[in-house]
Amino acid sequence: MKRRDFLKASALATASAAFPLGLRKAAAQSDQTYFMVTFVSGIDYWKDCFRGMQDAAEFLGVNVEYTGTPENDITAEVRVFDEVASQNPAGILVTVINPDAFIEPINNAIGAGIPVVCFDADSPMSQRYSFVGTGNYYAGVVAARYLGPLVGEGKVGISSVTAQLNHVQRRQGFIDTLAAEFPSVTTSDDLIIDDQNNSTTAAEKMSALLIAEPDIKGIFATDALGAVGVGQAVREAGLSGQVPIIGFDYDEGTLDLIDSGELSATLAQGTWQMGFWGMMMIYAVRNGLIKSVSDWQAAGISPLPPNVDTGVVVITADNSQYWRAS
Amino acid sequence: MKRRDFLKASALATASAAFPLGLRKAAAQSDQTYFMVTFVSGIDYWKDCFRGMQDAAEFLGVNVEYTGTPENDITAEVRVFDEVASQNPAGILVTVINPDAFIEPINNAIGAGIPVVCFDADSPMSQRYSFVGTGNYYAGVVAARYLGPLVGEGKVGISSVTAQLNHVQRRQGFIDTLAAEFPSVTTSDDLIIDDQNNSTTAAEKMSALLIAEPDIKGIFATDALGAVGVGQAVREAGLSGQVPIIGFDYDEGTLDLIDSGELSATLAQGTWQMGFWGMMMIYAVRNGLIKSVSDWQAAGISPLPPNVDTGVVVITADNSQYWRAS
Numbered sequence: 001m002k003r004r005d006f007l008k009a010s011a012l013a014t015a016s017a018a019f020p021l022g023l024r025k026a027a028a029q030s031d032q033t034y035f036m037v038t039f040v041s042g043i044d045y046w047k048d049c050f051r052g053m054q055d056a057a058e059f060l061g062v063n064v065e066y067t068g069t070p071e072n073d074i075t076a077e078v079r080v081f082d083e084v085a086s087q088n089p090a091g092i093l094v095t096v097i098n099p100d101a102f103i104e105p106i107n108n109a110i111g112a113g114i115p116v117v118c119f120d121a122d123s124p125m126s127q128r129y130s131f132v133g134t135g136n137y138y139a140g141v142v143a144a145r146y147l148g149p150l151v152g153e154g155k156v157g158i159s160s161v162t163a164q165l166n167h168v169q170r171r172q173g174f175i176d177t178l179a180a181e182f183p184s185v186t187t188s189d190d191l192i193i194d195d196q197n198n199s200t201t202a203a204e205k206m207s208a209l210l211i212a213e214p215d216i217k218g219i220f221a222t223d224a225l226g227a228v229g230v231g232q233a234v235r236e237a238g239l240s241g242q243v244p245i246i247g248f249d250y251d252e253g254t255l256d257l258i259d260s261g262e263l264s265a266t267l268a269q270g271t272w273q274m275g276f277w278g279m280m281m282i283y284a285v286r287n288g289l290i291k292s293v294s295d296w297q298a299a300g301i302s303p304l305p306p307n308v309d310t311g312v313v314v315i316t317a318d319n320s321q322y323w324r325a326s
Numbered sequence: 327m328k329r330r331d332f333l334k335a336s337a338l339a340t341a342s343a344a345f346p347l348g349l350r351k352a353a354a355q356s357d358q359t360y361f362m363v364t365f366v367s368g369i370d371y372w373k374d375c376f377r378g379m380q381d382a383a384e385f386l387g388v389n390v391e392y393t394g395t396p397e398n399d400i401t402a403e404v405r406v407f408d409e410v411a412s413q414n415p416a417g418i419l420v421t422v423i424n425p426d427a428f429i430e431p432i433n434n435a436i437g438a439g440i441p442v443v444c445f446d447a448d449s450p451m452s453q454r455y456s457f458v459g460t461g462n463y464y465a466g467v468v469a470a471r472y473l474g475p476l477v478g479e480g481k482v483g484i485s486s487v488t489a490q491l492n493h494v495q496r497r498q499g500f501i502d503t504l505a506a507e508f509p510s511v512t513t514s515d516d517l518i519i520d521d522q523n524n525s526t527t528a529a530e531k532m533s534a535l536l537i538a539e540p541d542i543k544g545i546f547a548t549d550a551l552g553a554v555g556v557g558q559a560v561r562e563a564g565l566s567g568q569v570p571i572i573g574f575d576y577d578e579g580t581l582d583l584i585d586s587g588e589l590s591a592t593l594a595q596g597t598w599q600m601g602f603w604g605m606m607m608i609y610a611v612r613n614g615l616i617k618s619v620s621d622w623q624a625a626g627i628s629p630l631p632p633n634v635d636t637g638v639v640v641i642t643a644d645n646s647q648y649w650r651a652s
Contacts, residue, residue, distance in 0.1 A: 270631060
């Protein structure tokens with residue numbers, strides 16, 4: 001397969017030409033094409049990221065293409081990235097399947113003058129100009145500020161992937177914020193279960209914990225499948241509606257559980273924001289808008305903010321309809 | 327003084343109409359005026375922030391005005407902010423002298439439909455849509471990645487304002503990163519001095535520390551005046567050039583010390599970036615570019631990323647000329 005055909009075949013969509021807001025385009029730079037590169041490229045999560053990139057591209061008057069590898073495969077995603085970079089695109093947004101495997105590919109692209117920004121999953125030791133994604137510590141802060149007032153006083157449990165860094169950070173933000181802002185709401189190591197991102201494991205372990213610790217007044221599940229299992233355990237213990245549960249991420253099934261009251265809330269990541277602000281940033285570099293140190297290449301510095309926390313928002317039964325697929 | 331005159335009198339500058347890059351303006355929305363509000367409004371630090379806001383405004387085709395209170399006075403800054411908000415501007419970037427004093431003024435402005443983003447100093451418990459400023463923990467990471475390889479092996483000292491939160495965070499990022507990435511470079515509580523953001527105090531305490539701990543191989547000063555005092559102490563100990571020092575912030579004097587070798591480096595905050603990206607964000611809200619959840623007001627969520635870390639860059643003798651006033 002020729003390179004051009006390969007890119008075309010893997011492109012899911014391109015930005016539409018119409019600009020719906022009655023605003024004029026920033027520039028008629030329709031010769032500029034920016035790429036988004038992903039792994040497991042078929043999932044809805046990335047489509048929402050790409051929608052943000054498309055919206056920014058419409059405003060800026062440039063073209064965008066979505067590509068990636070359908071597999072969960074390091075070598076395959078590196079190959080797609082290298083193919084895209086070899087086309088000398090105007091810029092690349094990439095979410096990396098593995099941080100270290102992407103250091104050299106990203107540095108090569110940067111060295112060739114292509115602005116590269118990571119979104120959702122970072123390669124922090126590469127020379128990428130920025131990372132745009134969820135600040136996991138702050139996501140835990142948001143969870144505590146939701147659950148703390150609901151619980152008021154008492155113990156709370158946590159269902160999590162205990163060893164994985166993003167989950168460690170979510171727990172830490174949650175625990176620190178409870179201690180600082182809701183000191184009557186407490187947790188401890190023996191109230192944390194390792195759900196291994198598996199709903200069956202979460203249900204089994206949380207059922208056991210609710211027997212051992214019947215005083216639990218609320219639960220934070222740091223992963224989507226954990227939340228589903230925790231909801232099941234609480235329902236089976238006859239505690240639905242009495243033990244509020246806040247989860248992480250969402251799909252139609254999670255939204256159903258929220259509307260039925262089995263889950264109180266979940267945290268939606270800022271996927272659209274990742275694509276939108278990532279696109280604004282690579283455009284700003286490509287088109288010379290960054291003038292902080294206008295000769296930033298000679299000065300040896302990165303031209304962009306190193307980290308944009310796109311945040312999480314709390315989905316409850318009050319606003320769940322806004323996240324339903326339309 | 328009438329309200330309009332007050333605003334005019336305190337405005338230092340407005341965006342120039344010319345657009346220098348040969349790009350067309352995003353929209354002829356010259357009726358939109360955005361404000362920057364500061365305290366101690368005369369300092370160069372804010373001028374660089376406003377330059378970023380002006381550059382974004384030029385690209386977007388809107389007007390900006392700089393205002394603030396010359397004093398370091400909470401009531402005075404709140405009054406200026408309320409005056410600006412009462413004009414119903416297109417949006418406000420504000421750096422707050424006190425987080426709690428600004429909760430109500432900011433929430434009132436948000437309630438009146440005015441997009442508000444905090445820059446440099448945040449009011450985190452207000453409803454501001456975002457904070458754009460230095461991530462202090464990450465700034466400490468950058469300091470460790472600079473100093474770690476220079477020291478290679480041995481003890482390092484820290485000069486800091488020990489109780490102030492942003493300095494605590496800078497130290498923690500530095501200490502965690504040394505432990506994780508440069509385990510042969512160590513520090514400890516008895517190698518930290520409290521310089522109280524005063525160069526004389528820093529010089530005296532660091533002189534004493536260098537006598538008590540002659541094995542110190544490098545120093546991180548988390549504030550600008552601390553760095554100046556540490557440089558003096560190291561010079562007086564006859565160790566210039568042997569004990570690398572990395573400071574924080576800069577002025578012409580700091581740049582002179584870097585060029586003479588008394589300081590190895592300092593960290594420049596992303597002031598221009600704060601104004602540029604802050605302006606892009608309030609514009610995006612005002613003009614309906616944020617479509618993640620298009621009806622975000624009904625959904626009860628913030629439309630912007632909650633936190634943009636504008637980063638720090640390492641200034642050394644190799645690139646110091648780019649930070650000199652031109």
